[in-house]
Amino acid sequence: MDFPVTFFAGVVFGLALAAPPGPMNAVIAEESVVHGWVSGVRAGLGAMTADLCFFGGALLGVVAVIERLPLLRATMIAVGGVIMLYFAYETATELHNGFRSEDTSGRGFRKAFVLAVTNPYQILFWLTAGVALLDPGTVDVLAPLSESLAGQFVVQTGSPVLLVGLFGGIVVWVVGFPVTLVAAERRVQTLAPLITGVSALVLGGFGVYFLVDAFRRLFI
Numbered sequence: 001m002d003f004p005v006t007f008f009a010g011v012v013f014g015l016a017l018a019a020p021p022g023p024m025n026a027v028i029a030e031e032s033v034v035h036g037w038v039s040g041v042r043a044g045l046g047a048m049t050a051d052l053c054f055f056g057g058a059l060l061g062v063v064a065v066i067e068r069l070p071l072l073r074a075t076m077i078a079v080g081g082v083i084m085l086y087f088a089y090e091t092a093t094e095l096h097n098g099f100r101s102e103d104t105s106g107r108g109f110r111k112a113f114v115l116a117v118t119n120p121y122q123i124l125f126w127l128t129a130g131v132a133l134l135d136p137g138t139v140d141v142l143a144p145l146s147e148s149l150a151g152q153f154v155v156q157t158g159s160p161v162l163l164v165g166l167f168g169g170i171v172v173w174v175v176g177f178p179v180t181l182v183a184a185e186r187r188v189q190t191l192a193p194l195i196t197g198v199s200a201l202v203l204g205g206f207g208v209y210f211l212v213d214a215f216r217r218l219f220i
Contacts, residue, residue, distance in 0.1 A: 009155040010165020011172070013133075017051075017125065018044075018173035023084055023115055023206045025177065026199040031108040032178040034196060040181065043108035044174025050116030051170065054126040055163075058134055066123065073123075074217035080118035081210030087111060088204035092197070115203075120210060133157055133166070 019025075024047045032040030056062075066073055116122055136158030156162060 003156075003159075003161050006156045006159050006161045007165040007168075010162040011169035013162075014166040014169020014171075015173055016169075017166070018047075018170045019177075021202070022121065023119065023203050024112060026202040027087070027108070027112050027115060028174065028177055029181060030196050030199040031111075032181045035108065037178040037182040039108045040178025041175050043112040044170075044178065046109035046112030047116040048167065048170050048174055049109075050113050050119075050122060051126075051167070053117060054122060054130065058126050058130050066127070070217065073120075074214045076118060076123065077120045077210050077217065078214035080115070080120055081207045081214060083114060083118055084203045084207030084210065086207075087115060088200045088202075088207055092200040120213070133162060 024044075028040050028043045028047070031043040066076070134157070136156075138156055
């Protein structure tokens with residue numbers, strides 16, 4: 001009886017995880033306007049593949065081990081910062097190389113996967129909310145608002161239906177976002193330099209932030 005509610009909650013959760021601005025969506029946007037929507041989708045699937053890896057790690061307890069090893073976690077953050085700075089530089093060079101060339105090499109997938117698997121925010125999600133989603137139980141979402149609403153929106157955590165909905169929501173975003181960007185085909189030549197420049201700034205900003213965060217964890 002609660003399966004539709006649980007599935008819907010999973011889809012919403014997946015969209016909430018995938019949609020916020022950040023380095024992953026910067027890469028998806030850049031790949032979409034420079035190489036076409038297929039490359040944008042490919043980049044999104046690279047980021048989702050990292051989530052699948054974290055999901056497997058959470059099931060096996062690997063993610064929890066990372067949380068208990070501060071040195072390892074700080075090192076991963078530092079590596080993520082360096083990688084983001086590298087890709088920020090690489091993205092900035094697109095401004096001089098022209099736009100709308102097709103990417104058939106799978107570069108977008110690899111780029112997004114490497115960024116995602118070293119992204120502290122995605123690691124943090126699977127250390128906290130991700131682990132909670134895997135723990136069998138129920139969450140009565142509307143009960144805190146009013147007693148009359150109790151039992152109206154009950155989500156089953158640890159349910160395969162919730163997890164299918166979660167990754168389904170991510171798929172909706174990684175397909176819909178690139179398609180939306182490229183839908184205005186006549187404007188893409190104008191959008192490409194702007195989105196590429198913003199993507200480089202976002203990646204560079206996150207790279208610097210992660211390096212500073214890693215330095216504080218290691219030396220302060």
